[in-house]
Amino acid sequence: MSTVPKFERYWNCARPTDYPHLTSPWSGGGIIGANPIQSPGTRHGIGRPNTTPARALKSAGVRPSKSRGQNFLVQPSVATHIVSAAEIEAGDSVVEIGPGLGILTERIIGAGPRRLTLVELDERLAAMLSARFGGDTRVRLLNRDFLTVTRPEFDGERLKVIGNLPFSAAAAILRRLSDYRESIVRMVLMFQREVGERIRALPGSRNYGSLSVFSSLYWQIIGHFRVAAGSFHPRPKVDAEVLIMEPRCERDFNPAEESDICATVRAVFSAPRKTIRNSLSGSLDVDSNTIEAALELANIDPSMRPAMLDRSQLIALARILRPATSPACRA
Numbered sequence: 345m346s347t348v349p350k351f352e353r354y355w356n357c358a359r360p361t362d363y364p365h366l367t368s369p370w371s372g373g374g375i376i377g378a379n380p381i382q383s384p385g386t387r388h389g390i391g392r393p394n395t396t397p398a399r400a401l402k403s404a405g406v407r408p409s410k411s412r413g414q415n416f417l418v419q420p421s422v423a424t425h426i427v428s429a430a431e432i433e434a435g436d437s438v439v440e441i442g443p444g445l446g447i448l449t450e451r452i453i454g455a456g457p458r459r460l461t462l463v464e465l466d467e468r469l470a471a472m473l474s475a476r477f478g479g480d481t482r483v484r485l486l487n488r489d490f491l492t493v494t495r496p497e498f499d500g501e502r503l504k505v506i507g508n509l510p511f512s513a514a515a516a517i518l519r520r521l522s523d524y525r526e527s528i529v530r531m532v533l534m535f536q537r538e539v540g541e542r543i544r545a546l547p548g549s550r551n552y553g554s555l556s557v558f559s560s561l562y563w564q565i566i567g568h569f570r571v572a573a574g575s576f577h578p579r580p581k582v583d584a585e586v587l588i589m590e591p592r593c594e595r596d597f598n599p600a601e602e603s604d605i606c607a608t609v610r611a612v613f614s615a616p617r618k619t620i621r622n623s624l625s626g627s628l629d630v631d632s633n634t635i636e637a638a639l640e641l642a643n644i645d646p647s648m649r650p651a652m653l654d655r656s657q658l659i660a661l662a663r664i665l666r667p668a669t670s671p672a673c674r675a
Contacts (some may be wrong), residue, residue: 355547365620369572383474383478385429390586396577397416397418397445397577400625406641413671415576415577415579415580416444416447416576416577417444417445417447417448418447418575418576418577419575420447422571422575423447423448423451424451425569426451426506426532426586426604427448427451427452427455427506427532429532429567429586429588430452430455430504430506430530430532431504431530432452432455432456432457432504433456433457434456434457434458435458435502436457436458436460436502436503436504436505436529437457437458437459437460437493437498437499437502437503437504437505438452438457438459438460438461438504438505438506439460439461439498439504439505439506439507440452440460440461440462440463440464440505440506440507441463441490441505441506441507441508441509441517441533442463442464442490442507442508443462443463443466443473444463444464444469445446445469446472446474446476446477446482448506449462449473449477449483450477452506453477453480453482453483454638455481458482459482459484459499460479460480460482460483460484461483461484461485461486461498461499462483462484462485462486463486463488463490463493463495464485464486464487465487465488465489465490467487469649470485470487471500473485476493484499489528490507490517490520491513491516491517491520495523495524495527498524498527499528501530502527503524503527504528504529504530504531504532505521505528505530505531505532505533506528506532506533507531507532507533507534508533508534508535508584509533509534509535509539510536513535513554513557514535514539514543515558518533518543518558518559518563519558522561522562524564525562525563525591526591528591529590529591530588530589530590531563531587531588531589531590532586532587532588532589533586533587533589534571534584534585534586535584535585535587536582536584536585537570537571537582537583537584537585538551538582539555539585540568540584540585540586540587542555542556542586543555543556543559543565544556544559544568544587547651547652547653547654548651548652549651552651553613553616553643553650553651554609554610554612554613557609557613557658558606558609558656561592561596561597561605561655562591562592562656563589563590563592564589564590564591564592565587565588565589566588566589567587567588567589568585568586568587568588569585569586570583570584570585570586571583571585571586577652592659596655596656596659597659597662601659601662601666604662604665604666605658605659605662607662608658608661608662608663608665610627610663611623611624611627611628612624612650612653612658613650614627615627615650616624616649616650616651617649618649618650619646619647619649620637620639620644620645620647620648620649620650620653621635621636621646621647623650624638624639624665628665630665638661638664638665639661641664642657642660642661642664643660644661658663
């Protein structure tokens with residue numbers, strides 16, 4: 345059985361529409377040490393005086409769902425910090441994934457973007473958002489799963505994305521966003537803490553794995569900060585982490601090589617505790633001599649652990665192994 349974490353196995357090189365249906369993400373974010381606001385008022389971002397998140401959710405008929413990761417932000421300063429990290433300018437088109445009760449939405453609007461697209465799966469929350477922000481001509485609401493949204497539905501070539509991604513859907517959503525990277529200039533995304541740490545992990549570190557490599561093929565992490573569990577209603581069991589990401593200016597590979605690189609990365613990390621030679625032998629239908637020769641050509645020690653390989657080494661190895669990973673080359 346594969347030891348690769350489930351959320352990493354969602355990443356593949358198929359079209360985004362081939363991914364399984366996944367639920368919408370958390371709503372909100374926070375920084376390390378943040379505590380929930382207990383006093384009532386518009387500070388909660390609900391839009392009505394003396395309305396707490398719990399009352400607003402009850403009024404909308406929403407009971408927070410654990411399966412959908414519905415934990416709502418109650419810390420205004422944290423919301424401000426998240427939106428500030430996006431550095432929104434007047435010409436920007438912004439996409440918010442999982443706006444929930446709108447505490448981030450109101451701050452995004454206040455930053456003055458040209459267009460804001462809200463993608464919210466929950467019908468009741470979508471109705472609440474429509475009633476609250478529908479009068480603003482810059483705002484468009486899509487009551488959909490983000491993974492079903494297509495690129496033409498987003499407006500503008502200077503796109504910024506703010507969103508909170510659940511554990512199960514993080515890799516799939518990142519993969520879809522990677523297909524839009526030529527239009528995206530910055531993303532501020534929140535993940536469960538473990539996932540965020542894996543995404544930004546460097547070679548040789550404890551958390552480095554296939555998700556780290558897949559993410560680094562397309563994005564560079566320019567900042568991150570911790571999200572305290574106490575910043576949400578209801579309070580989740582784990583902290584989260586916000587990553588500030590920008591697309592890589594130059595790609596290390598061409599589009600024709602992409603599927604082979606993904607296949608190689610999956611093969612290398614299929615058994616991360618084994619040596620690279622054994623991981624490849626157990627996951628590719630290739631004899632050991634071919635694998636040994638490929639590693640030698642790539643100047644990689646066969647006894648190394650997968651976590652020691654950086655992005656450039658894996659790309660080089662993928663090019664050498666292409667006949668073994670590409671169906672087109674094997675045909």
